[in-house]
Every structure is written in C-alpha cells, then in structure tokens.
Amino acid sequence: MPVAETNPNLYSGSFIIEGGNFNSAGIVSTSIKSTLKKLGIPGDIVRKAAIVSYEAEINVVSYAKKGVVTLTVEPGIVRIEVADEGPGIPNIDLAMQEGYSTADQRIREMGFGAGMGLCNIKNYSDAFHIESEVGKGTRLKMTITTP
Amino acid sequence: MKIEEIVQALGLDVKCAKDCLDREVTGGYTGDLLSDVMGNSKAGYIWITRQVHQNIVAVASLKEHSAIILINSSQPTAETMEKAEAEKIPIMVSDLPAFEISGKIYNLLTAKS
Ligand SMILES: Nc1ncnc2c1ncn2[C@@H]1O[C@H](COP(=O)(O)OP(=O)(O)OP(=O)(O)O)[C@@H](O)[C@H]1O
C-alpha cells in the first residue's frame, strides 16, 4: 500500500530532563510510557521503552546538568534519543561494565549506583549506541522494534 | 493471589492506594538497588524493599508492579505516599525483615497455584 511506503511518523516529540532534581526524576519516562500506550504500542515494547528511558533519565539527573529526550515512533519502531549537557564519560567501556559506578553517597542512599543502568539500557533495547565527549556531554540512541 | 489476601494473611499495614488491593500478584522481587529491580522484576510482581524515597513509586509504576512492601517497619515519606496515591501503587508496611517477609509471600504464592 502506498500509505505504508511513505512510512509516516506516528509520533515525534521531545522532553526536558532537569539535572540534579531527584524529586521529579522519572517524570519524563512516565510521560514517554503514557504517550506510547496512547498510540496503542504493544505492552512489551512499552515496558522495554520504560526501562530504557528511566535508566537514561536517572543518569542525566545523577550526573548531568540538563538533558533532552527525543521520542520518535514509526510503524514497528520506537526510537529514544537522550542528549545531555554534562561531564561526559571518559571511558565508555568501563562505564558499560556491570558494577562500575561513580555515584556519590547521596545518590547511593536512594538506591541508585549499582552500576547496572547502562547494562539495562543495552539489554532492553534492540539497538544501542552511546557517544560521549568529556566536558561536553553524552548522547544515547536506543531503538526498540516490534518483532 | 490478590494483594488483599496477602495483606490479610500477613497482617500488613496498608499506607496508600487502599482501593487498589484487588489486583493480582503474579510473583515477587526483593531488592534495594533500583536498577536491579528495573532489570530483573516483572509486571504484576510485588516489590519488597527498604527504600522509602519517592523514586520507588516511579519504578513500581513503570514496571507495573502490583504493590510495594516496605520492610522492618520502614515508613514511606510524605512525597512517596502522595505519589503512590496518584499513581495507584499500594504501599504496605511489614515489621519483618526482607528475608522473612519474602519467604512468607513466596509460600503464599506457591501454595495457591
Ligand atoms: N549521562 C552521563 N553523564 C556522565 N556520566 C555518566 C552518564 N551516564 C553514566 N555515566 C557514568 O557511567 C557510570 C555507569 O552508569 P550506570 O547507569 O551503568 O550505573 P550507575 O548510574 O552508576 O548506577 P545505576 O544505574 O545502577 O543506579 C556512572 O556511574 C557514571 O560514572
């Protein structure tokens, strides 16, 4: 059908994450989840997107000044991109290792800092890309596809 | 098994979302590290934790947990209660430690099925 060939975006929108504010942490992932639900995206895809966006959001809140999440939904594909202004990650291989964390005491007291967030993002997305520049910020790109 | 039945059997103190206790509990997960819970728990699970900060509500809501149980008589903060009420996530308090309450819930869930 010609309609399918044009491959229209079902949704495209962006959300701002405020660094350092643990009281509002999770709001962006919650909005992303309800947006996907309203679009009628299957439950297992919505749940994966919720995990992936939550971990990325908490990392922005924990380590960066500000972040922007872009959510794009195309038929069969959910794309989540998170770009932050922050310290960046000096060694991405190390940061990706389960258990590695630079979280401070305050963050750990709330139950963060297990060093599992980036692993969760990788495990629950179908494609994952991370790039970072020290002193500038970090950018994550995640894709979740309907089987 | 419904949340209500677990509350009755174990004498839990229901702190909020009291009108949501007819939900089905499909399993449980015990943990205090939020990323561990994010990665390893499933929808419908009851989550047993000592964390009381409002971030637990976002985790439970995003993961579609049936309810949260706080151990060792830990009390939820006012913000946690407010958010849990809004997100309709029941929070119950037990005076038992994590090991004991987890064991009891495990027995209830496996006996029923
Ligand atoms: N957006 C970011 N900006 C700067 N550093 C980051 C960012 N995201 C992750 N990091 C670094 O990578 C490490 C590992 O991140 P990861 O999310 O895997 O674990 P964590 O945040 O330390 O703990 P958890 O996510 O389990 O609560 C962090 O401790 C931090 O040093």
Ligand SMILES: [Mg+2]
């Ligand atoms: Mg993290």
